[in-house]
Amino acid sequence: MKASDEDLLELVQAVLDGRQTYRSAASELGVVRSTIERRVKGLVRRLFAAGMLGSFREEWIDDIATLRREREAILGAARVFRGSVAGRCVSVPGQSELALAATRLREKGGAGHRDAALICVLFDTGMKTIELARLEVADYLAEDGSVREVSKLRAAVAVNGVERPLHFSSQLVVESIDAYLAERTRRMQGLGDPARYRGLDPNSRLFLTDSGQPFLITARSPSDPRPACKYLQATLRQAFARAGWPGMTARRLRRHVAITMNRQGATRGEVQQMLGLKANRSVKRLTSTLPARADSQMVPSE
The missing domain is CATH 1.10.443.10 (Intergrase catalytic core)
Incomplete structure (x- = not known):
């Protein structure tokens, strides 16, 4: 993965592991909360569209608690994703x-x-x-x-x-x-x-x-x-x-x-x-x- 891809994967992992919230990650990076939320959900949407999340349901993307519950599947798919994280x-x-x-x-x-x-x-x-x-x-x-x-x-x-x-x-x-x-x-x-x-x-x-x-x-x-x-x-x-x-x-x-x-x-x-x-x-x-x-x-x- 490119450096920017690695940065995104690290960000997604921090949010899904519970080490960061959308708001705390945004504060640390000097951006607004919605920017972090959009990037995390955007990656999950692309993994879902690529058929890499198994029985994962699309409506779960909007629920951070469910994303954290499914973090192993999401992170595993993200590590092998062959498409560009940029979309x-x-x-x-x-x-x-x-x-x-x-x-x-x-x-x-x-x-x-x-x-x-x-x-x-x-x-x-x-x-x-x-x-x-x-x-x-x-x-x-x-x-x-x-x-x-x-x-x-x-x-x-x-x-x-x-x-x-x-x-x-x-x-x-x-x-x-x-x-x-x-x-x-x-x-x-x-x-x-x-x-x-x-x-x-x-x-x-x-x-x-x-x-x-x-x-x-x-x-x-x-x-x-x-x-x-x-x-x-x-x-x-x-x-x-x-x-x-x-x-x-x-x-x-x-x-x-x-x-x-x-x-x-x-x-x-x-x-x-x-x-x-x-x-x-x-x-x-x-x-x-x-x-x-x-x-x-x-x-x-x-």
Whole structure:
């Protein structure tokens, strides 16, 4: 392993052995807590994706107590991991590939309409999964049923609690959401007054589960009270795989949006506002690795 790889392995071992917490390791290295947490969890995610952790379950990654319980398996896999600790590259599709994938997913009917809309919205907005789960019909539709091309991601929806602009100006995004809402109406999911909001309840979630229920939002783990939507995360993984992009995640598409905005001349402040980032340094982190090609962009795993 390279020196930097050895440093990361030592850091992971210190945290999993209980000799360090995320916070104490961050203090020692002069960085913020989230940086250490991201590096440790990032390595575990790559080992999991490589199939090197046996019966390890992906949701365990967010629970430090479980990671410590599984430390022998994690550290053993990390020592023999042949991939770069910095992460492998995952191809982000271009607009033409996205349109074809959306068509393929919609042709499946049912959940295919929803899945096509989900990935199109993520591709266009860089929204976080939890924000996607919180969106409501009225965030997308006006009372007369027209699309709110210029909307707002409400403070109650945004992860950082700060309202920010939300645009539904992409034809592909609008077509995908409209097709899904038509399917929702046909399946009688989340209906309201027939004369308003295309007959949908404006306060119902924009995206629903297969059975027509909101995606459940819970704490990440018993030791981490931050909200998470694991069912939607799993739904997205399946949607990406069916679209032909196994390994793709909402986080990578978020980075793709940041990189695209940066290449198109957006300021750091504009990227920060668009993605709801808390700190300007987060923009630098997201845009630090430029894609290789304009239409098939290579984005490192996190």
